Amino acid sequence: MPARDTGDSSLIPVQQLRPGDHAFVSYGDDEVRWEAVAAFVRLGLARGEKVLVLPCPGVPADEVLARIDFPSHSTVSARERDQLVVSSMREVIRPDAEFTAARQMARLSRETDRAAAEGYAGLRAFIDMGWVAALGIGIEAMTARETSAHALFAGRPYTEICAYDRRRFDRAVLTAMERAHPRTLLERLGSLRPVRDPDDPDGALHLIGEADTANRAAFTTALQIALAHTAPARRLTVDLTRLHFLSVGCAVSLLTLARRAAGHDRVEVRCAPEHHRLLRRLGGGTVPLLVLTEVGRPW
Known part of the structure; x- marks a missing residue:
């Protein structure tokens, strides 16, 4: 189950x-x-x-x-x-x-x-x-x-x-x-679970688990679907705070899709400090509509 x-x-x-x-x-x-x-x-x-x-x-x-x-x-x-x-x-x-x-x-x-x-x-x-x-x-x-x-x-x-x-x-x-x-x-180590909250006005996409090389296709697909669903609202929130691991490849996919999200006014990414640093180093600060929000771990 x-x-x-x-x-x-x-x-x-x-x-x-x-x-x-x-x-x-x-x-x-x-x-x-x-x-x-x-x-x-x-x-x-x-x-x-x-x-x-x-x-x-x-x-x-x-x-x-x-x-x-x-x-x-x-x-x-x-x-x-x-x-x-x-x-x-x-x-x-x-x-x-x-x-x-x-x-x-x-x-x-x-x-x-x-x-x-x-x-x-x-x-x-x-x-x-x-x-x-x-x-x-x-x-x-x-x-x-x-x-x-x-x-x-x-x-x-x-x-x-x-x-x-x-x-x-x-x-x-x-x-x-x-x-x-x-x-x-999550039942399995190394798994990735994309979850969208239907009650969230921003149509927030929560990515939970591990966004590694093996899960890059699923990670990218989840983002593409979320962008399609939120096109009418012109804004999307992506929550990475429950990711244990974010690979460089998945981070690049996220930044690429955000850069191409012409139908959106804002894509906000909430993430832990280590993932925030990774996205910044990969050029996250140069994507005009992208907002990177650092969320500290509660421990």
């Missing part, structure tokens, strides 16, 4: 998660699910956070670690000093055998405080929701937890991904759980 195609700020690549984020991701393939896990873990370790991984029950810890480490062994030292821990929901709620949302959240709150006391920048947890069936928990209890977890995140250095296997949960549950999370992640 793809993430919602809306122009709001909920959909982001995993690389843009920050402390305080509670994110939903779904997968339907046993290989795909490891992409988000590996990126989430490695970024957390690089940022000096403690990382907790709760894989789907039945998946051995050795397999989890092998997937995260491939093709190197970059997490060995983190595991030795307990910066990276592979555990289970049974361990989280222990010594109690019965799951309750309050019990689980209290434990995660304590673990966040302990990580900070140990000198880490915070705690991040990847939780595969396969534990729900394994512990015999009803959907109601899971829903209550997901919709009442605000205190875990508000003003606290805790980040969480809840991963849902689309083969285990029906569509209605997945839709409800996606809506219950403030953040939704």
Whole structure:
């Protein structure tokens, strides 16, 4: 099930998660699910956070670690000093055998405080929701937890991904759980998602994920379509703030199309500082109708 195609700020690549984020991701393939896990873990370790991984029950810890480490062994030292821990929901709620949302959240709150006391920048947890069936928990209890977890995140250095296997949960549950999370992640690393907000008077085009060489054709096509749709209004806003990566080739395509947008009075590009610098260096300041707006990262 793809993430919602809306122009709001909920959909982001995993690389843009920050402390305080509670994110939903779904997968339907046993290989795909490891992409988000590996990126989430490695970024957390690089940022000096403690990382907790709760894989789907039945998946051995050795397999989890092998997937995260491939093709190197970059997490060995983190595991030795307990910066990276592979555990289970049974361990989280222990010594109690019965799951309750309050019990689980209290434990995660304590673990966040302990990580900070140990000198880490915070705690991040990847939780595969396969534990729900394994512990015999009803959907109601899971829903209550997901919709009442605000205190875990508000003003606290805790980040969480809840991963849902689309083969285990029906569509209605997945839709409800996606809506219950403030953040939704792109399923695949290296993917690009163009999203247009139908309620935006500027017909804003949001480009989310990675605008690299492999995605240049899709990036260019999305811009061309957006320019066609916004021709009557004579203005277009392109939001790049949720791009993790912008290649030189894609940046050149953007500037070329903006220069040729004769039917428009204004093309505004909102982007992060590093992408703003790239567009300026490629001549963005010489395109008459182009307005480059630098938007600082919120972290």
